[in-house]
Amino acid sequence: MNRRPLVIAVATVGVLATAAFALPNLPPNPVTDSINDQLFKEKSRHFATAADAPTHGQPAFALPSWVPKDASDIRIRARTTGGARLIRFTLGATPMDGPQCTTGTPKELGRRHMDATWWPRGTRAEERPECRDVHQYQVSVRGKRVYAWTDGTPSPGAKTQDGAPAAAPTRHHG
Template identity: 70%
Template sequence: MNRRPLVIAAAVAAVVATAAFALPNLPPNPLTDPITDQVFQEKSKRYPTAADAPRRGPEAFTLPSWVPGDARDIRIHARTTGGEARLIRFTLGSTPLDGPQCRTGAPKRPRGRELDAKWWPRGIRPQERPECRDAHQYQVAVRGRHVYAWTDGTPSPGAAPGRSIPTAAR
């Protein structure tokens, strides 16, 4: 009996299993990013300051309007399949976060956080409060100077899909 095909199949299975566990935990780099983008259909970007991050353009990597202009060390993790799920983390500068709020109506119950990232803290759910001033409602938590926010794409009350709430309503 020829065992060679079984050995090859076992080796391939081991490589695939190792990649499935290792890729999401590796730091971003040019070698693993394309693989992670294709396999997990997620992408991460990091900006040193809010001035470096886009405020307009493709929504996945633009900053929401409520992020202070002097925020720094901004990380965004988003779906690449066109979904609206995203995670955002940033460090506050001297401008305080004006408080998560929904000024145009009652917040909706989000479906749930669909993404995860190595930098996302555990046990933050009880600290989360809704923020509804952009097209999508975010759940926001502040720990010290770090702000963590996520959205599953739940529309903000009073916002048309794909648009920020008008300035007069803010």
């Protein structure tokens, strides 16, 4: 009996399973960026300062308006389908004035569907809703580090650039 095809199949499945777990957590580089984009539909960027982040042209990597202008060491991981994003940054001299929702009742976002090696465990209990931008975020402040995520849910009362009410994202599971 020839076991060679079975061994090749098992080895292939092992390599693919390892890649599925390891690739999303490897440091960004051209290979992992390409695989994350194609396989996981996610892209990551790092900006040294808030001034380095785009203000237009790349909406997935533009910072929300509530991020202080002197924030640094900014990491963003964005889903290329839909509005889900993870953001981490370090506060400068400007303190974070705390997550706020002054335009209405925040929506229940559920749980995060994305992860990154730079995202700490156990933030859920300390997360508070932030609604001062187009999308509602869940924000956790740990000392000088701020962690924020959104699934693309519009903030209460949010409007698009043309003044229309912001629409909820299409849910993608996977």
